[in-house]
Amino acid sequence: MTDTTRTSLANLPVTLRDIERAAGVLGDFVKLTNFDRSRTLSDITGASVWLKFENLQFTATFKERGALNRLSALSADERRRGVIAASAGNHAQGVAFHAACLSIPATIFVPVGTPTVKIENTRRHGANVIEGGATLEEATTLAAELGREQGLTFIHPYDDPMIIAGQGTIALEMLAAVPDLDVLLVPIGGGGLISGMAVAAKTLKPGIEVIGVQAALYPSMYNVIKGQQLPMRGDTLAEGIAVKAPGRITSGIVRALVDDIVLVTEQQIEQALSLLITIEKTVTEGAGAAGLAAILANEARFKGRTVGLVLSGGNIDTRLLSGVLTRQLAREGRLSQLRFDIVDRPGQLATVVALLSKSGANIVEVSHQRIFTDLPAKAVVLEVVIETRDRSHLEATIASLRAANVDVEVGGH
Known part of the structure; x- marks a missing residue:
């Protein structure tokens, strides 16, 4: 250990001893999730990829760890009066579930627009859920104010030494299982x-x-760490990590110990989430797929190294998940929309269908449009959604249509 690292660790508000103590508190109350090597993802990326399946916790999130560690430290009076928290969903579920197990009344503020699955799961655990604030920061302010008014203990989602210690137990488990890890992507x-x-x-x-x-x-x-002023805006698939203001305590620890921070795009997150489902048969939310997205975006950096990823949560709206998977099929050339401008007379549709059938493409959806188009009155817009094996099969299908003198445009590519 270098002197710099030793000095940094000695001056931090959370120590290894705190994390080991938290591991003792969690005991059998939090699942010891699997930490497995993905042979296929390792082959794809060139790294040795190990996955920590925190999406398989009871509440489908690692947040249980910190929540239970913090709740267990409450006094008898604090437990009687209850707790309050603010969360985009996962911290809410961790607090609600373990508060119920400990017979502690819990109130949770969630930002307006939080995925329904997270809100309903939180209510199912017995918490009083209040939607308020456009952002997590606004919801946190509202929760803190109500907590002061009603004498409730505020359980911070991240900027609390006991929360931090609880989350750190994940690294204990990962290194105990695979001591030769080179990198943690978090x-x-x-x-x-x-x-x-x-x-x-x-x-x-x-x-x-x-x-x-x-x-x-x-x-x-x-x-904060790199001294930049990149904008923060829009709706991200990874809403679980869409935080505008990181913690004061956490920023200090990250500055002292974290080697680098990388950014991933929405398309990279979608690709990673889709791969985890199709290859590992495991459902993650956007934040949970961020680590794999980073490897896919920087394969040369991680090639040949043993990398541990945390699949931090699996709470994703099923409608959103469906959209992500469908969009990925389109990017891979497996699902495509074709547009034809054809003469409006019998037999034209049959010709197109026959050519598609001959090429081995599966027709998913067909739409005729005669009215809302600027084509001549004797013409019709034909839109066909087809399924193909991959992009090369799609290209061969398009080529066969054009070879038969059928004018076709491919949408979304």
Whole structure:
């Protein structure tokens, strides 16, 4: 361990001892999730990719760890009066579930627009859920105000040493299972997860590289650490890490211990999420797929290295998930929309269908448009959604249509 690392660790508000103590508190109450090597993802990326399946916790999120550690430290009076928290969904579920297990009344503020699946799961655990504030920061302010008025203990989602220590137990488990890890790739929102994991990892194995991953639309910690002013805006698939203001405590730990922070685009997150479903048969939310997105975007950096990823959560709206998978099929050339301008007379549709059938393309949807078009009155717009094996099959299908003198345009490519 270098003197710089030793000094940094000694001056931080969270220590390895705190994390080990948290592991004892969690005991059998939080699942020891699998940490498995993905042979296929390793073949695809050239790295040895290991996946920590925190999306398989009871509430489908790692947030249970910090929540339980913090709740367990409450006094008898604090437990009686209850707790309050603010969350985009996952911290809410962790607090609600373990508060119920400990018979502690819980109130949760969630930002307006939080995915329905996260809100309903939180209510199912017995918490009083209040939607308020356009952002997580606004919801946090509202929760803190109500907590002061009613004498409730505020459970911060990330900027609390006991929350950080609870999240750090993940790194203990990963290194115990695979001591020769070279890199940890960890999603960053407010920074609680990466702070705890960095403390544990850098104490146990100082040479390990700890890299944070943020959505490019919300580079809050990236800006703080790198002195940038990149804008934060829009709706990201990784809403679980869409935090505009990282914590004061977590920022200090990240600055001291984290080696780098990388940004990933929405398309890269979608691709990673789709691969995890199709290859690993595991459902993650956008934030949970961020680590794999970082590898896919920087394969040369991680080639030949043993990389540990945290699939941090699996709470994603099913409608959104369906859209992500469909969009990925389109990007891969497996699902395409073809447009034909044809003469409006019998037999034209049959000709197109016959050519598509001969090429081996599967017709998913057909639409005729005669009215809302600027084509001549005797013409019709024909739109056909087809399924093909891959992009080369799509290109062969288009070529066969054009060879038969059928004018076709491909949408979305």
